[in-house]
Amino acid sequence: xxxxxxxxxxxxxxxxxxxxxxxxxxxxxxxxxxxxxxxxxxxxxxxxxxxxxxxxxxxxxxxxxxxxxxxxxxxxxxxxxxxxxxxxxxxxxxxxxxxxxxxxxxxxxxxxxxxxxxxxxxxxxxxxxxxxxxxxxxxxxxxxxxxxxxxxxxxxxxxxxxxxxxxxxxxxxxxxxxxxxxxxxxxxxxxxxxxxxxxxxxxxxxxxxxxxxxxxxxxxxxxxxxxxxxxxxxxxxxxxxxxxxxxxxxxxxxxxxxxxxxxxxxxxxxxxxxxxxxxxxxxxxxxxxxxxxxxxxxxxxxxxxxxxxxxxxxxxxxxxxxxxxxxxxxxxxxxxxxxxxxxxxxxxxxxxxxxxxxxxxxxxxxxxxxxxxxxxxxxxxxxxxxxxxxxxxxxxxxxxxxxxxxxxxxxxxxxxxxxxxxxxxxxxxx
Numbered sequence: 001x002x003x004x005x006x007x008x009x010x011x012x013x014x015x016x017x018x019x020x021x022x023x024x025x026x027x028x029x030x031x032x033x034x035x036x037x038x039x040x041x042x043x044x045x046x047x048x049x050x051x052x053x054x055x056x057x058x059x060x061x062x063x064x065x066x067x068x069x070x071x072x073x074x075x076x077x078x079x080x081x082x083x084x085x086x087x088x089x090x091x092x093x094x095x096x097x098x099x100x101x102x103x104x105x106x107x108x109x110x111x112x113x114x115x116x117x118x119x120x121x122x123x124x125x126x127x128x129x130x131x132x133x134x135x136x137x138x139x140x141x142x143x144x145x146x147x148x149x150x151x152x153x154x155x156x157x158x159x160x161x162x163x164x165x166x167x168x169x170x171x172x173x174x175x176x177x178x179x180x181x182x183x184x185x186x187x188x189x190x191x192x193x194x195x196x197x198x199x200x201x202x203x204x205x206x207x208x209x210x211x212x213x214x215x216x217x218x219x220x221x222x223x224x225x226x227x228x229x230x231x232x233x234x235x236x237x238x239x240x241x242x243x244x245x246x247x248x249x250x251x252x253x254x255x256x257x258x259x260x261x262x263x264x265x266x267x268x269x270x271x272x273x274x275x276x277x278x279x280x281x282x283x284x285x286x287x288x289x290x291x292x293x294x295x296x297x298x299x300x301x302x303x304x305x306x307x308x309x310x311x312x313x314x315x316x317x318x319x320x321x322x323x324x325x326x327x328x329x330x331x332x333x334x335x336x337x338x339x340x341x342x343x344x345x346x347x348x349x350x351x352x353x354x355x356x357x358x359x360x361x362x363x364x365x366x367x368x369x370x371x372x373x374x375x376x377x378x379x380x381x382x383x384x385x386x387x388x389x390x391x392x393x394x395x396x397x398x399x400x401x402x403x404x405x406x407x408x409x410x411x412x413x414x415x416x417x418x419x420x421x422x423x424x425x426x427x428x429x430x
Contacts, residue, residue, distance in 0.1 A: 023115050023116030024078045024079055024080050024115075024116070025080075025114070025115065025117045025118065026075065026078075026079065026117075026119070027047060027075075027076040027079065027087060027111065027113070027119045028075045028076065028120050028122065029045075029073075029074060029120065029121055029122035029124065030072045030073050030074070030123050031043045031072045031074065031089050031123070031124045032072060032125045033125070033126060034127040034128075039068070039070075040072050041068055041069065041071075042091075043072075043089050043090075043094070044066075044067055044089065044090055044091065045066050045067070045068065045074040045076065045087065045088070045124070046062040046065045046088050046089070047063055047064035047079065047085050047086075048060050048063070048085060048086040048087070049063055049081070049083070049084070049085050049086070049396075050084070051398060051399065052398035052399055053398060054363055054398060060105060063079075063081065063085075064077075064079055081113075082113060082115060083112065084110035085111050085112075085113055086098055086099065086108050086110055086111070087099040087111065087122050088105075088108075089124045089126060091126065092183065093128060094126035094128055094129055095127050095128075095129045095183065095184070096183075097124050097125065099122055099124060101125060129183050129184060130184075130211055131180075131181040131182060132183070132209050132211070132212065132213055132214065133178060133179070133182070133213045134154070134182060134207070134209070134213070134217055135176070135179075135213070135214065135216070135217065136176075136177055136189075136214075136216060136217030136218060136219055137177070137217075137218055138150055138152065138171050138191050138219045138220075138221055139175055139218060139220055140220070140221050150170075150171035150191060150192060151168045151170055151192045152177045152179065152190065152191050152192070153166055153168040153169065153189075153192075154166050154179050154187045154188070154189055154190070154207075155190055156185060156186070156187055157186045157187060157206070166182075182209050184209050184210055184211060185209055186206070186208055187206070187207050187208075187209060188205065188207070189205050189207050191203040191204075191205075191219045191221055203220065203221050203222055203281070204281070222281060224279030224281055225281075225282065226277070226278050226319075227276070227277040227280050227315065227319065227322075228274070228276050228322050229274070229277075229323030229324055229325065230273050230274050230323075230324055231251065231269050231273045231274075231275065231289070231325045231326075232273055232324075232326055232327070233296075233328070233329060234326055234327065234328045234329075249268070249289060249290070249291045249292065250266045250267065250268055250290045251267060251269060251277075251287070251288075251289055252266040252287065252288045253266075253277060253280065253285040253286070253287055253313065254285060254286050254288070255283050255284070256285065256286055256312060266290070280315055282316045283314075283315055283316075284313070284314055284315075285312055286313075287301050287312070287313060287323075287325070288363050288364060289325060289364070292327060293329070293381075294380045294381050295333075295380045295381050296327050296328065296331060296381050297327070297328055297331040297381045297383040298325065298327060298328075298364050298383070299326045299327060300325070302324050303322075303323050303324075304320060304321025304322070308323070309362070310361060310362070311361070312361060328420070330420045330421045331381040331382050331420070331421070332382035332383070332384065332419060332421065332423075332424065333378070333379070333380050333382065333423045333424070334353070334377075334416075334425075335377075335378050335424075336351070336376070336377055336378075336425060337371075337375045337376045337377070337428070338351065338371050338375040338376075338377070338391045338430055339427065339428070339429055339430070340430050341429065341430070347371070347375055349391060349393045349430065350369070350370055350371070350391065350394060351368070351369050351371060351377045351379070351389060352366075352368045352389065352390050352391070352395060352400040353367040353382075353388070354388050354400055354401075355385060355386070356385075356387055356388050356415060357386075358406075360401070363401075364383070365387075366400065366401055368398075368400060384418060384419050385417070386417050387415070387416055387418065388406070388413040389413060389414040389415075389416065389426065390406070390409040390414070391428045391430050393430070
C-alpha cells in the first residue's frame with residue numbers, strides 16, 4: 001500500500017541524537033495453527049506501531065516484517081525505534097491475530113521495546129477461516145443504466161493494521177461483479193466508474209463480511225460533483241504561479257469521515273492557477289495545499305461566499321460557486337537554537353511547533369524541523385497566531401498532532417505569538 005510505504009520511509013528516517021548508533025532490538029517467536037498445534041510456514045508477521053499522518057489522523061503502520069520459516073519461527077530484527085509496539089500475523093487462509101491472541105488492536109497487548117532488547121517467546125496462534133465470495137451488481141443512480149468501463153475492489157476499513165492486498169475486478173457489461181477470497185471482517189467495497197467524459201467517480205459502501213457468501217449486493221454508482229477553483233498569491237500576478245516551484249502545487253480535499261482515505265482528491269494546479277476536482281462524491285472535506293514553497297502559508301479558502309479553511313467544505317446537492325484559495329508569501333519566521341542543561345549546543349534533535357489551541361482541521365499550522373549539529377533551526381511560512389514550541393532528541397513522525405502527546409510537554413513548552421512577516425528569535429532548553 002502506498003500510504004504504508006510512505007510512512008515506513010518516514011519512520012525509517014529518524015534523526016540521530018549523536019554520532020553513535022543506538023543498539024538495535026529484536027522480537028522473535030513462533031506461529032502455530034490454533035487447531036492442530038502445528039507450526040505454520042510462510043506466515044507474515046508484522047511489528048506495528050501507532051502513529052499519525054500529516055492530517056493528524058491516527059494510523060497503525062508496519063515498521064518491520066518477517067516470514068515464518070519451516071519451523072514456524074520468525075525474527076523481527078534491526079528495530080531501532082523505542083516505545084510501544086504490537087505484533088500481528090496474517091495470511092489469507094487465517095484470521096489476523098495480535099499478540100497475545102487478540103482479534104483486534106483494541107484488546108491487543110503492546111510490547112514496550114527499549115534499546116538493545118531481545119524479546120523472545122512472542123508466539124501467535126492462527127485460526128483457519130472460510131474465505132467468502134461477494135457477488136453483486138453495479139448500477140447507476142437511477143438503477144437502470146449499467147455503468148461501463150468499471151471496476152470494483154474491497155478494502156479493509158483499517159487497511160494499515162496488517163498489510164494485505166486485494167485485487168481489482170472488472171465489472172461485466174450488465175453490471176455484474178464477483179469479488180473472490182475475502183476473509184471475514186469490516187470492509188469498504190469501492191466501485192470505480194470511468195465515463196466517456198474525463199470524469200472519474202468512486203463509490204464507497206461499507207460492508208460486514210461474516211462466514212457466508214454474499215449474493216445480490218447492489219453498488220450504486222452515485223454521480224460525482226465537479227469542483228472548480230483557483231489558487232492565487234496575495235498581491236501577485238498569475239504569472240508568478242507558473243514559475244517553479246509553484247507548479248508543484250496540489251489542492252487536497254480530504255474526507256473528514258473516511259478512515260481509509262479512499263476518496264481523497266489532490267488535483268495539480270494548472271499554470272494559470274486553476275484546478276478541477278472531477279467526480280467528487282458527496283461528503284464533508286478538509287482542505288489543504290501541498291507543494292508550497294517553505295515561506296508560504298494558506299491565508300484563506302472560500303467556496304462561493306463560505307469560509308472553508310477552518311470548517312471544511314460540504315459537497316452535496318447542486319454545487320455552485322468555485323473554490324478560491326489565497327496563499328501568502330509573507331509568513332512569519334522563527335530562528336533559534338536548542339541548548340542542553342549546560343547551556344551548550346544540544347546538537348541534533350527536533351523542534352516542534354503547534355497551535356496553542358489544537359486545530360486538527362489545519363494541518364498547515366503544525367511544523368516539525370530538525371536542528372543542525374550546532375543546535376540551530378529555522379521555521380518559515382507561519383500563519384499569524386499563537387503557538388507552542390517543544391524540543392526533543394527525537395519524535396515519531398506526526399505524533400505531535402496528538403493533543404494528549406503534546407500535553408506531556410506542557411511544562412516545557414515555549415509559548416509565542418507571531419504576526420505576518422515577523423521574525424522571532426528564540427532560545428530553547430532541552
